[in-house]
Amino acid sequence: MDMDVDEPTKVDQETQAKPIIVILMGAPGSGKSTFCEQVMGSSIRPWVRICQDTIKNGKAGTKAQCIESARSALREGKSVFIDRCNLEKEQRDEFAKLGGSGQVDVHAVVLDLPAKVCISRSVKRTGHEGNLQGGKAAAVVNRMLQKKEFPKLSEGYGRITFCQNESDVESAVRTYTGLGPLDTLPHGTFGQKNPGAKVQLGIMKFLKKTENPANTESTSKKVQGSDASQITGEQNTSLKGTGLSAESDSMESKKDEQLVVGSSGTDVSLDDAPTLAFPSISTADFQFDLEMASDIIVEKVAEFVNKLGNARLVLVDLTHKSKILSLVRAKASQKNIDSNRFFTFVGDITKLHTEGGLRCNVIANAANWRLKPGGGGVNAAIFNAGGPALEVATKEQAKSLYPGNAVVVPLPSTSPLFCREGVTHVIHVLGPNMNPQRPNYLDNDYNKGRKVLQDTYNSLFECFASVVRTQKKVSKGSIENLQLKLSELEDHSESGPTNHSTNSYQKIKREDLHESERNKRSKGYQAEAENVSDTNTGKPNLKSDGSKNKSWGSWAQAIYNIAMHPDKQRDVVLEISDDVVVLNDLYPKAQKHLLVVARHPGLDRLADVCKEHIQLLRTMHAVGLKWAEKFLQDDSTLVFRLGYHSEPSMRQLHLHVISQDFNSAHLKNKKHWNSFNTAFFRDSVDVIEEVSSDGKAILNDDESLMSVELRCNRCRSAHPTIPKLKLHIGRCQASFPNTLLQNGRLVTAPSNSSTDP
Numbered sequence: 001m002d003m004d005v006d007e008p009t010k011v012d013q014e015t016q017a018k019p020i021i022v023i024l025m026g027a028p029g030s031g032k033s034t035f036c037e038q039v040m041g042s043s044i045r046p047w048v049r050i051c052q053d054t055i056k057n058g059k060a061g062t063k064a065q066c067i068e069s070a071r072s073a074l075r076e077g078k079s080v081f082i083d084r085c086n087l088e089k090e091q092r093d094e095f096a097k098l099g100g101s102g103q104v105d106v107h108a109v110v111l112d113l114p115a116k117v118c119i120s121r122s123v124k125r126t127g128h129e130g131n132l133q134g135g136k137a138a139a140v141v142n143r144m145l146q147k148k149e150f151p152k153l154s155e156g157y158g159r160i161t162f163c164q165n166e167s168d169v170e171s172a173v174r175t176y177t178g179l180g181p182l183d184t185l186p187h188g189t190f191g192q193k194n195p196g197a198k199v200q201l202g203i204m205k206f207l208k209k210t211e212n213p214a215n216t217e218s219t220s221k222k223v224q225g226s227d228a229s230q231i232t233g234e235q236n237t238s239l240k241g242t243g244l245s246a247e248s249d250s251m252e253s254k255k256d257e258q259l260v261v262g263s264s265g266t267d268v269s270l271d272d273a274p275t276l277a278f279p280s281i282s283t284a285d286f287q288f289d290l291e292m293a294s295d296i297i298v299e300k301v302a303e304f305v306n307k308l309g310n311a312r313l314v315l316v317d318l319t320h321k322s323k324i325l326s327l328v329r330a331k332a333s334q335k336n337i338d339s340n341r342f343f344t345f346v347g348d349i350t351k352l353h354t355e356g357g358l359r360c361n362v363i364a365n366a367a368n369w370r371l372k373p374g375g376g377g378v379n380a381a382i383f384n385a386g387g388p389a390l391e392v393a394t395k396e397q398a399k400s401l402y403p404g405n406a407v408v409v410p411l412p413s414t415s416p417l418f419c420r421e422g423v424t425h426v427i428h429v430l431g432p433n434m435n436p437q438r439p440n441y442l443d444n445d446y447n448k449g450r451k452v453l454q455d456t457y458n459s460l461f462e463c464f465a466s467v468v469r470t471q472k473k474v475s476k477g478s479i480e481n482l483q484l485k486l487s488e489l490e491d492h493s494e495s496g497p498t499n500h501s502t503n504s505y506q507k508i509k510r511e512d513l514h515e516s517e518r519n520k521r522s523k524g525y526q527a528e529a530e531n532v533s534d535t536n537t538g539k540p541n542l543k544s545d546g547s548k549n550k551s552w553g554s555w556a557q558a559i560y561n562i563a564m565h566p567d568k569q570r571d572v573v574l575e576i577s578d579d580v581v582v583l584n585d586l587y588p589k590a591q592k593h594l595l596v597v598a599r600h601p602g603l604d605r606l607a608d609v610c611k612e613h614i615q616l617l618r619t620m621h622a623v624g625l626k627w628a629e630k631f632l633q634d635d636s637t638l639v640f641r642l643g644y645h646s647e648p649s650m651r652q653l654h655l656h657v658i659s660q661d662f663n664s665a666h667l668k669n670k671k672h673w674n675s676f677n678t679a680f681f682r683d684s685v686d687v688i689e690e691v692s693s694d695g696k697a698i699l700n701d702d703e704s705l706m707s708v709e710l711r712c713n714r715c716r717s718a719h720p721t722i723p724k725l726k727l728h729i730g731r732c733q734a735s736f737p738n739t740l741l742q743n744g745r746l747v748t749a750p751s752n753s754s755t756d757p
Contacts, residue, residue, distance in 0.1 A: 018103060018104065018105060018184075019073075019074050019077055019078055019079045019080065019104055019105070020079040020080070020104070020105040020106075020107055020179075021070060021074060021079070021080045021082065021095065021098055021099060021104055021105070021106055021107070022079070022080065022081050022082065022107045022108070022109055022176070023082045023086055023092050023095050023096065023106070023107070023108050023109075023151075023157075024036070024081060024082060024083055024084070024086065024108075024109050024111065025085070025086040025087060025092065025108060025109070025110045025111065025151065026085065026086075026087075026110065026111030026112065026113070026118075027085060027087065027111075027113075027115070027118040027122075027141050027144055027145050027148075028085065028118060028122045028140065028141050028144070029117070029118035029119065029120070029121035029122035029141060030111035030112075030113050030117075030118050030121075031111055031113070031121075031169060032083050032084075032085075032111060033049075033051065033083055035081075035109070035111065035169065035172070035173060036049040036081045036083055037049075038173045038177070039081075039173055039176045039177050040081075041567075042177045042567065043176065043177045043178075043179065044180055044181070045079055045179050045180060045181050045183075046077070046078045046079065046181070047078065047079050047080070047081060048069075048070075048073040048078050048079070048080050048081070049080075049081045049083055050066050050069050050070050050073070050080060050081065050082055050083060051066075051083040051084070052065075052066050052083075052084050055069060063084075063091075063094070066082065066084065066095075067094055067095065067098070070082060070095065070098060071098060074098060074104055082095050085144060087144055087145070087147055087148045087149065088147050088148070088149055089149045089151075089155065092108075092151070092155075093155070096155055096156040096157060097156065099156060099158075100156070105158050105159070105184070105185075106156055106157050106158055107157060107158060107159045107160070107161070107185070108151045108157045108159070108160045108161070109160075109161045109163065109172055109176075110150065110151065110160065110161065110162045110163065111163050111169065112162055112163060112164050113163070113164065113165065113166075113169075115141070115142065115145055118141050118145075119138050119141050119142065122138070122140075122141050123138055153188075153189060158187045159185055159186070159187050159188060159189075159190070160188075160189045160190070161175075161190045161191055161357070162189070162190065162191040163191060164191070168191055171353065171354065171357070172191075174354060174420075175354055175355070178354070185355070186347070186355060186356065190356065190357035191357045273310045273311055273312050274308075274310070274311040274312070274361055274362070274464075274467070274468045275311065275312040275313075275314060275358075275359060275360040275361060275362065276311070276312070276313050276314065276360065276362045276363070276364065276427075276460075276461075276464040277314045277316050277345070277349055277352055277358070277360040277362070277363045277364070278313070278314070278315060278316065278363070278364035278427075278429075278460060279315075279316055279317065279349060279364065279366050279378045280293060280297065280315065280317065280324040280328075281293075281364075281366055281429060281431035281453065281456050281457070281460075282366070282431035282432055282433065282434070282453060282456070283324055284366075284377060285375075285376070285377060285435060285438065286431060286432065286433045286434055286435050286438060287433075287434045287435045288431065288432060288434050288449065288453065289434075289446065290323055290324055290327060291327065292446065292450060292453075293324065293453065294324060294327035294328045294331055295331065296450065296453050296454055296457060297315065297324075297328050297457065298328055298331040298332050298335060298337070299454075300454065300457035300458065300461060301313055301332065301337060301342050302332075302335050302337055304461040304465070305337060305338065305341050305342055307465060308341075308461075308464070308465060308468060309468065311341075311464070311465075311468050312340070312341055312342065312343075313341065313342045313461075313464075314342070314343060314344070314345050314358065314360065315328055315342075315343075315344045315345070316344075316345050316346075316347060316349045316352070317344070317346060318346065318347070318348065319346060320346050322346070325344040325346070328344060329344050345358060348381070349363055349378060349381065349382065350363075350381050350382055350384075350385035350417065350421070351385075351421065352421065353420075353421045353422055354420060354421060359422060360421075360422075360423065361422060361423060361424045361425070361467075362423065362424065362425045362426075362427060362464055362467055363382065363417075363423055363425075363426055363427070364406075364426075364427045364428075364429055364460055365378055365379055365382040365383075365426055365427065365428045365429070366378045366379060366429060366430075366431065367379050367401060367428040367429060367430055368430070368439075369400055369401055369402065369403075369430055369439060369440065370400060371394050371395075371398060371399065371400060371401055371407070371428055372391075373391060382417075382426065385416060385417050385421075386411065386415050386416070386417045386426065387414075387415050387416050387417075387601075388602070389411070389412040389414045389415040389418075389601070389602065390409065390411060390412075390415050390417065390426060392412075393409050393410065393411065393412050393415075394407075394409050394426075394428065397409050398428075401428060401429075401430045402430065403430050403431060403432055403433070403440055403452050403456070404430070404431075404432070404451075404452045404453075404455035404456050404459065405429070405430060405455070405456075405459050406427050406428060406429040406430075406456070406459035406460050406462075406463045407427070407428050407463070408425055408426075408427050408463045408466065408467060409425065409426045409427070409428065410424065410425055411423055411424055411425055411426055413557070413560075414601040414602050419564065424467075425467050427460055427463045427464065427467075429456050429459060429460045430456070431452065431453055431456040432448070432449040432452035432453050432456070434446075434449060556649065556650050556651045557651055558650065559583070559595065559597050559650050559651070559652050559654060560604075560650075560651045560652035562581060562583065562597065563581055563597045563598065563599045563652050564599070564601070566581045566599075572584070572586075574594070574627075575623070577599075577623075578599065579598065579599055579600070579616055579619050579620075580596050580597060580598060580599055580619065580620055580623055581596075581597050581599060582594060582595070582596050582597070582623060582627065583595055583597065585656075585658075587666040588658075588664050588666060589658065589662060589664050589666055589667040589672055589676060590658050590659040590660070590661055590662045590663060590664050590667070591638065591659050591661050591663050591664065592631050592638065592640070592657070592658070592659040593656070593657070593658045593659070593664070594624070594627055594656075594657040594658075595654045595655070595656060595657075596620045596623050596624045596627075596654065596655040596657060597652055597653070597654040597655075598616060598620060598652065598653040598654070600613070600616060600653075603616075603652065603653040604651050604652060604653065605647070605648050605651070605653060606644045606645075606646065606648070606653065606682065606687065606697050606699060607699060608653065609653065609687075609691055609696065609697060610691070610695050610696060611691060611692070611695040613691065614688065614691055614692050617684070617687060617688050617691060618688060620655045620684070621642060621655070621684045621685070621688060624642045624655050624657040624684065625642065625747060627657055628640040628642070628657055628747045629747070631659070632747070632748070632749050632750075636749035637749075638659045638660075638661065638749075639659065639660040639661075639736070639746055639747070639748050640657060640658065640659055640660065640746070640747040640748075641656075641658055641660055641676075641681075641683065641740070641745065641746055641747070642655060642656065642657050642658075642683065642684040642685075642747065643655070643656055643681050643682050643683045643684050643687070644656070644681070644682045644684065644687060644697075645675055645680060645681060645682075646679075646680050646681075646682055646699040646700045646701040647680075647699070647701040655684060656676070656681075658676060660713060660736075660746070661729070662676070662713070662726070662729060663726070663729075663730070667722065667726075668722060669722060670706065670707060670708075670710060670722070671706045672722075673710055673722065673725065674705055674706050674707070674708060674710075675706065677711070677713050678700075678705045678706075678708060679700040679705060680700050680701065680702075680705045680706070682697060682698070682699075682700070683743075683745045685743050685744050685745055686698075686743070686745070710722065710725045712725065712728055712729060712732055712734075713729070713736070714729070714732045714734040714735065714736055714737075715732055715734035716737065
């Protein structure tokens, strides 16, 4: 309501075919080729990768061949990645000149990852296109990094993106993947941090440790002869851009530093401090006087900035011509407010991370009194970007808002703002109105209006402070307690070797305790994470971001993350479609145990399903049936059951496809057995019928079902322990109960197959 938000920038008709040349810069092992592959694998924009190691029919060629190939691709209207190290200015100058006519956008992506990361990757890799691998790689990488020169806009680049860790790289990949044929990106320098860094004295040990023993002697001589003195600083030579720079490098780099990330000229990626991005309240549609509003903004920022610890405040508007930004910048400078703690920024408040490289975990919305979507400007933009999850979460916190007040809304992780931009909270605020065409008109009473606007910023910054305090407590205390308790769960869980993959699905000890017991263990953490004060009431809000008021701990998010981003988890995903992903249960409770996971946001569990999801349920069943039949072709003795847990332990609706032998070392206790062999387990065919006729499924989530006696799933005989039950099941030849034999609840070999509902 206080600033108009445009659609993503589209090039006009005259420049709609304007291609982009992205010059990648980074040491061997920094991930240049992987960057290209990830973008080209998902982008709808036509891209060509040009690599000197393969330019000559799959073999190494010349720089001239790369330039000619790039020129040819650009003439055809294709965008180009230059996959070379390009660490020195003279190495990349000729590629940058390809945009000299103005018909090509020239970008640089600097993969400035830590030296030890690049060295480790280069040493360990095999089958490299340029054969730079093994022991010789360490010295080569180090030697190349010494010559690194950071690119500058004055070299002819329209946009420079610095990536200094894996998170930065992922963000840059998403930015370029999302570029359609008609899209452009804002110009400027994004993501650069302070290039001056202390010398890492442990680098020599690391180099020695990673060298191939067969090459140790020759490589060591190279390092000691030309590199060692520079690494240790004995000749006072800086290693530019490697993360190993001495003080002289810091001073030299600052001379030519060009940061145009924010309007203030501040490098907005200095750290990951808690950050609130807010628009100027009441100065657009509500027509509040700009001079007076800027005075109040600076006054309140000065009052709060030192109360917020290392947190940052960022005033955002859409245009560099913004008068309010100009006024606030000048007045903040006069008051000597730390520009690292408060600065202005030009950009779309809903895309600050993906388009501007600015990480803000909290954003403010200039809301209407009804706290509803609609209207224009910021309010419409934020509700659109937040999706239905934001609207629902807002209704849970408050139904209306009075001028001068604010309300904190913890953003559900299903919201695109959370997933894409990393926003954890939205703070709705309502300022004074000086527009006679809008509600709560103050009839030009600026005495009252000034007081209301002061109250508005007070409320906004107090709400942000409450979020900072809560997150600080969680990060320092409760998360440690949760980790300790989860480690206790692991002690009772699998005893096999630990898998150190970065894949979160492979880190979670998932079903070793039932959900209710886990909730008891992590209750303190959840209370802290959700205890955000409401400025209107002064009372804590204990709302969760899960469906039906259910709280999902971080340990329960694994399959949700896979469902939302399956391309990042291809090592565990068996099948991907628009509606579902299929994966093996990490700790199968039978010989064959799959999960068919819905990809629709907002469906955390069976309780969330209603009549509109009936087709999705049928699709999940059909996919599960297909996999069961595939397994039966290999082993016709297997029998399968498809169904849902009434109360799952993992977030995101998922269908179990499980063989009825229950022959698995991971099936260890009563809860494991009873979760699949009591009324707690709902057969897929029954769920489909119930949702189709009644609009919802019957849930048998009584906790006592988990502790009933152990009974054979065939003959229903009772057994005192899991080992004895398993021994019996291996020998039992009885038929399955009639209840399971009816309505296609069991899937068997073709001669006795159940029917698809």
